[in-house]
Amino acid sequence: MKKNITQYIIIFFSLILVTSCTTFGKSFSGDFSNIKINSTTRSEVEANxxxxxxxxxxxxxxxxxxxxxxxxxxxxxxxxxxxxRFNENDTVKxxxxxxxxENDKKIIFETNK
Structure with missing residues (x-):
């Protein structure tokens, strides 16, 4: 009986691992309208x-x-x-x-026609 419970537990956790998503990093959108070349500073980039x-x-x-x-x-x-990339004065180069x-690719190609 104890062996069956152990097998069910292993199967249960294996299914969770196979069906779940794993992420790395913090997601961000493709909207970079707040970044201005030669104006936005490195500190502002870090704040955002x-x-x-x-x-x-x-x-x-x-x-x-x-x-x-x-x-x-x-x-x-x-x-x-x-x-x-940053200029020598720490503004965005x-x-x-x-x-x-897929959603990002659609936005990128729609806005750059």
Whole structure:
């Protein structure tokens, strides 16, 4: 009897693992209208988005990378990546946004026709 209960518990938790989603990072939208090139400061970026997942140097410029990952059951991976490079005076030099989420892809292509 005790062996059967243990088997049911293992099966139950295995089903939960297989059917649940796992996320990494904090989700963010694809609306970056609050970011102005050569105007928005690094401090303002941090106030709006928090501290980045990664920070580094890209072609001599400080850069921040924000990442959000969502793993669905059976291994389907969706991701968002927001990359910001800063000028020497800590204002935004440029930024890039990449997403594999269907809603984001629709918004990106609708607004950039």
């Amino acid at each position: 988005y928090g501290f980045p997942y990664r920070a580094g140097i890209d072609n001599g410029f400080k850069s921040y990378i924000y990442v959000y990952l969502k793993v669905k059951p059976f291994g389907e991976l969706q991701s968002k990546e927001f990359v910001i 440029d930024y890039a946004y990449y997403s594999s989420f």
